[in-house]
Structure formats: C-alpha cells, structure tokens
Amino acid sequence: MPAQKGIVSARLLVLVLLIILFCCSLARAAETEPSGERALLAKYAALKVKLEKNQFGAPIFLESVEGQDSVRVDMYGVFHHPFDAVREALQSPAAWCDITPLHINIKACVYKTVKQQTQLTLYSGRKYFQPPSDAYPLKLSFRVAASQPDYLELALVGEEGPFGTKDHRIGVQAVPLEGQGTFLHFSYTYSHGTMARMAIKTYFATLGRDKVGFTLVGEDGKQTYIDGVRGAVERNTMRYYLALQTYLDTQKYPEGQRFEQRLNRWYDLTAKYPRQLKEIDKAAYLSNKKMERAQQEALQAKQGS
Template identity: 65%
Template sequence: MKRERIGELLCARIAAGVLALALVLSAASGWGAEPGSDAERALLAKYSSIKDKLEKNQFGAPIYLESTDSEGKVRVDMYGVVPHPFETAREALQSPASWCDITSLHLNIKACTFKASTNPQQVTLYSGRKYYQPPSDAYPLKFAFTLVSQTPRLLEVRLEAEEGPFRTKDHRIVLQAVPLGGATTLLHFSYTYSQGTVARLAMNGYFSTLARGKVGFSEVTDKGGEQHLVEGARGAVERNTMRYYLALETYLDTLKYPENQRFEQRINRWYDLTAKYPKQLKENDKSSYLAAKRMEHNRQVELQKKLGN
C-alpha cells in the first residue's frame, strides 16, 4: 500500500510538473492568452462600427481607410476583409521573412532583409526611387520586428524604427488580424511616423513642387468649403499604406501557387491591384515595374545570403 501511495504521489507530481511547464511554454509563446482579449474585442468593435463602409465605398472592395496629420505626427489606419481563414493568415504573416516578401512588392522598396537570430528580430527596408535602384543607393530603414501576439483569435505584429528618411522619426507599422465568420479574416494595418520642423519644411517643399498634384484617398474640405482629395504628407502616407495593404493581400492570395511560382505571381498581381487606383497609385507601366522588381529581387536574395539567415 505504501509503495502504491508513493507511486500515486510521484505520478501526480510529474503530471503537475508537466502541466506547469505547458502553461509556462504557452504563456511564453502567446498561445496561453485568454480568448476575447482587449485587442480582439476592440478590433471587432471597430469592425461593427465600419461594416457598412466596408461593404460600400470608393475602393470597390472591403477596405476602409482613415488618416490624421496633427502636431507633427501622421497616421493612417486601414481595415480590410480578406477571403482567407484566420489560421492561414496568422501562420503566413508572423515571420520577418514573410514581411520581406510582402514589403518588397512596394515600388519604392528596393530590397528587404531580415535577422531572425537577434532579439528583437530585425527587418531592414531599403527605400528608394520608383524605378530600379540597387540597395546600396537606397535608404536603409531599420525596424525592430516584434511578434506581439499569436493566439487562436488574434495576431499582432509590430515593426518600429527610431529614425527614417528626411529626418522623420518614430516609424511604426502595426498589423492586427482576427477571424470573422466563415473563412474570412479582418486585417488592421496602420502606419505612423513623426516629423520635426525641418522635416516638415522639406516635405512641404517637395509636395509643392515635384509631388504637386499627388493625392490620397480621403476627402477633405478646404477653407472655401470645397471638397477635394487629401494632398501633402497625409496623402503620401495614405498612398504608401494602401500599397503595403495590397501587398499583404497579394501575399495571402498567392500562397496557393507552388513556391517557385509565387514571386512572379506576386509582382503581377500587386501591380494589377494597384492599377485599380490610377489617380493615387499610378507611377510607371507594368513592364517597367516587373523588370525592376526582378532585378531588385536578385539583389535582395544576394543581401540575405550574406546575412546567413
């Protein structure tokens, strides 16, 4: 009887130890979070408030955009519904390698590299002109990549950079995703950055000369009461945020293809999606974009090999 009792106690302690270890591991990985987190509830509440706008809008797609430009800080939030199960989106969008495949579709991103062995992980975007440009001639925007949450009902990823081009600072990209009914997922993509007086003067000069006439997607009312599409820095961030959002959508849409076909499928589909909004996103013809991206992709592969990740 004593031996049986000792055996029962030993088994109970082993089971308790295994359970404790499982709880520690799940908490560390994010899988132990309680369903219905504050972030999930807030995102679903936002979805309820904009559902009508997602169904009928100027985009002709389930997309909603809002932006602000106040006290030197520009912010754009985009919400969209994609026809992919949440599990697929969560697995596809949580690694820095995936984000390099996504962001490099943007015509101004000349290459993207990542370091998965650092803490935090790092993603570097080489930002340059709209035509082909080697990464060595582009601006390296270095982001800290953080997987904030990956629960069964929420994905949150953040990319943060202290400094950016034109003396901008505090660049932050945030992606959140939650499941909706059926095999659909709600995405929330936001981009923010801050700029001081010098940066704002430089950018105002750019938008009043070389970038004059470029517009975003939001309608604003001028002092005379007339409505027009937003311009300036706010318009520029709206355009760039839309390009990144369409890159996310493109990435998910092309996962169905064999891996060796995905790059070509992605650059073709991304261009076709942006072509639906020529007033805001038209910069060059498709053949020029495809040729540039093929060369830039080769440079990106070379850079990544040197990093050894």
C-alpha cells in the same frame, strides 16, 4: 550666380523627394488603437456597412490624421482567407521580406534574428530600379506581440530614421470572422523634425503638387482628394495593404511561381486606383522588381539567415 542657384534648387528638390519617399513609403506605423480581439471585433461591427459599400470597390476602410510633426493612417479590411493561414503567414519575418518589396519604392528587405530579437531592414528609393547600396535603409525591430487562436498582433518599430525622422512604426492586428474570413487592421505612422517638415512642404508645393490620397475633403459638390503629406502616407499605406493582400492571394500557387504571380497581382490591384497609385507602366515595374529581387537575395545571403 543664376546657374548656381538653379543647381542648388535642383539638388534641394532631389533631397526633398528622397525624404518624401523614405518617410512615406517606409513605415512608421502606430501604436494600435484600439487593441485586443474584442476591440477589433467591435470595430468591425461599427465599420461593416462602410466595408460593404465604399469608394474602393473592395472591403476596405481608410482613415488618417495629420499633426504638426506626424501622420497616422489606419486601414481596416476583410481578407477572404482563413485566420489560421493569415496568422501563420504574417508572423514570419521572411514573409515580410516577400511582402514589402512589392511596394514600388522598396528596393530590398532583409532580416536577421540574434538572441531571439528579429530585425528587418527595408531599403527605400525611387520608383525606378536601384540597388540597395543606393537606397536608404531603415532598421525595424519585428515583434509578434500576440499569436493566439483568435487574435494576431504584430509590431515593427524603428526609433530613428534619416532626415530627422523618428518613431517609424507598423502595426498589424487580425481576428477571424465567420465564414473563413479575416478582419485586419494595418496602422502606419511616422514623425518628422523641422528639417524634414520644411523639405516636405517645399516638395508638395512643386514636384508633388498634383499627387493626392484617398480621403475626400471639402463641402458636398466641391470635394477633392486630400493632398500633401497626409495624401502621400495614404497612398503608401494602400500600397502596403495591397501587398499584404497580394501575398495571401498568391499562397495557393506552387512556390516557384509565387514571385511572378505576386508582381502581376500587386500591379493589377494598384491599377484600380490610377489617380493615386499609377507611377510607371507594368513592364517597367516587372523588370525593375526582378532585378531588385536578385539584389535582395544576394544581400540576404550575407545576413546568414
């Protein structure tokens, strides 16, 4: 009996880990609030001081909120790239399948357009190499809500996910700034049911008890980083945000060099936040991602796109 209980407990923890990885490394981002060019520029004005001086050492601002059955993280930041270049790059589904797999837990991304409806499928798994067949797929509709000379808005939406998760959403808004820069809002949200909530609680009481996010909580002098589900979603939102930055930063390289440059750039950016984002060493990350890239290319070829 004790041995059987141990096996059951081990299996439960593995299931919980997979739920956490899926819920928190894939995206269920939010309806974007505020919305529109004017609202986003107003947000930039309100955050300008915090963007210039903060804990990240970069023009980034992060805020998060956790409800009983959902978590939302909003990230705002300045990209030192012209808005036209940002708009052109991010409204392409193919670009998102170069961006999202930089994330350590995304094993592959494929896209397909049928009758003017584009769908991305992200495959989420462990931090080690996995083929897409061993990962968990999430189908997201990809929609360019607005693509204007001074405003971009994208929505990636998946109504249902595994383990009782739902309302997976990613939102992106961007506006140009003076001086050839771009202000970008990246929002990330998901909802979970009773089974997932119980499993997640178990995980963060055991295997995930030392993992933290970026928000400081507590009184002055006794502050600690947020942990639990909110901390997990903050970590993964940061990973996606840095993937966006990496993609834009490496567009200057010849096309044949970009993949290698992106892998190195993304890892180096995440290495600035080892308390939150350190998982494996760089050599292992590079090796895993090269193998996963080959798997993704084979899977994309079957999509016919």
